[in-house]
Amino acid sequence: MDNLRRDVFQAIADPNRRTIISLLAGKKLTINEVALNFDVSRPAVSKHIKILSECGLVTTTQVGTEKFCEVKLQKLTEVSDWVGQYKKYWTSQLDSLDEYLQKIQKNNKKFKNKKSKKNNNGNNGR
């Protein structure tokens, strides 16, 4: 989950890729059609689209001789789901609390046992 999150954010960190995503919002385009919007070469645009498809933000489908690109915005909302992220955070934290509470109680028991042994030894010989 963490890897996916890093990849998506790296993917959209690039302004060209953000432009590609907005071009594809609501309509499918061929790679050629996408490339028309850029000054950079078609192979460069193709590379950007590859990065976007690797993290699931864009899917490409071959139709005849053309490759159509489609954006999957669902992926963006899935990953920027702060509630899910925080839930993981708190769950892990509460796991730590659980362990800590068990540790304290164990140590308290040990301490009590030591104390009562000491008292018993003190009472011996009376």
Next chain:
Amino acid sequence: METTAGKEVNIIRMFDAPSKLVFEAWSSSEHISKWYVPKGCKTTVYEFEFKPGGIFHHKVKSAHGEGCIFKGEFLEIIENKKIVYVLRFCDESGNIISAASAKMEGPDETIVTITIEDYEGKTKLTLNQTVPEEWAKKNGSYYGWCEILDNLEEKIKDTH
């Protein structure tokens, strides 16, 4: 993968420990610095004043080295029962910043409510984290209901 588009985190956990001890674990910086950290992370507590209005300033650093500094403020504390604090992000100098500036997702400000209750010999802890507007709505109506129920109880007493 969860896709909660909601505005709340709700977690319920059972702890095999007395409620007093569970509450104690939340109540001092000595305890907090030992457990208030997700696995694989490290927490540094800069300031911890366990009282309404008190500051809870701490840094959580993950294994990858990415860190996040929180400045919390306690809103409500009921001994052995409830802890409410607001969480905000801050920079290295302690100035409040937005979530985006802290490179974090989500709201700039959230309110965390911890409720502790005895339950069948163990302790039930409920953690709720929500945006301030939602918390206000809920708490407004909660107190409203309490009043209504109190009044109802009075009425019933009177008629008997």
